[in-house]
Amino acid sequence: MQLVILDRDGVINEDSDNYIKSVDEFVPLPGSLAAIARLNRAGYTVAVATNQSGVGRGLFDLATLGAMHDKLTHLLAEEDGRVDRVFYCPHSPDDACNCRKPLPGLMHQIAEHYAVPLTGVPVIGDSLRDLDAARAVGARPLLVKTGKGLRTLAAAEGLDNVPVYADLAATVDDLVAPS
């Protein structure tokens, strides 16, 4: 199987420093849904790995998170696209979990779920923590400028020649292009 792993906030939908706490705040970025649909058509299974510490902080609950993904599903269906599964870390930084990116817990979980090694699997994110989690399991980190992407670029730390794209659509252009 061909797998691609996406971060959520700032890659698929608009990010906010105040967390995405409600279904109404979950707003897809322009072109991101069509990009996921193109990944599907090219034979990719799309998984999402996302830190959602807002759950651990009590800002919203699992039901609300599920309702956001319900919304995503129905918007995606209009483009004929599909996210296969959403893996999330509910913890806050103080919880000492090992799933909050940059830690690789979610990546291990994905590898186990699909029973595939993540070596070379594209991981698309907007923060250094996404890139680091990808590197920890030998996956292939890719950075988008949407969400916190420009800030990540400006900080210029730990980028190490990671390819940079304008947004998810541009990344997918590159991934599905015949090489």
Add this chain to the structure above:
Amino acid sequence: MMLLRSSLFSLSMILSTVVVALVLILMAPTPFVWRSHFARGYAAYNVNMLKWMCGIDYKVEGRENIPDSSAIIFCKHQSTWETYALQLLFPPQCWVLKRELMWVPFFGWGMAMLRPISIDRSSGRKAIKQITEQGIQRLEDGIWIVIFPEGTRVPPGVHKRWGVGGSLLAAKASVPVVPVVHNAGEFWGRGSFVKRSGTIHVIIGEPIQTEGLSASEINQRGEAWMDEAMARISSVPVTEEYDPAKHRK
């Protein structure tokens, strides 16, 4: 248009609930089976109205898995729909529900006429005792028991860890557990007044034989089956939390 159709359905549902509740109260002196059959008619009415007014149909896989004698149904809970549909799919049954539900005008009064196992949620251990004692009694009377082990309606894609009340009863009574999944919440979800037309997919799983199993073993098997079956019929991706017990690396 769907707003209008959904409004019509809600109106029809409310009216039928009021009438049926009043009739059920009048039927109080009659045998349980009569009341149950009457309630089944009400369920059929609403399932049909939903199909007719909102274009929500359903298909069922695994009817052959329904055992001949009374058992406990562990059903996914996403919508009001399954509380109707289960009455059409299975023999006369009762529900485990929180006491407060019976105070809801008409709806709750009608429910009270259908021998529910009502529990006081605030009293942990006592609630579990209520489930086991009343549950065994119902099963002995040949009545099936419906349990929503997630405790509450959950949105599509979400799995809530199962409570232990239902599986403790199953272990104690040594009757089979029949797991049931469906994706009704994608068409008629909690808190979504406007419905989506489409076909609900129901799967009735192979019964779990509970003899010799502990409550947590029953839950483990049931949840594993439910996760897998839901992934098959759900169009909404599963939102899965990292489980440190499962992924020690």
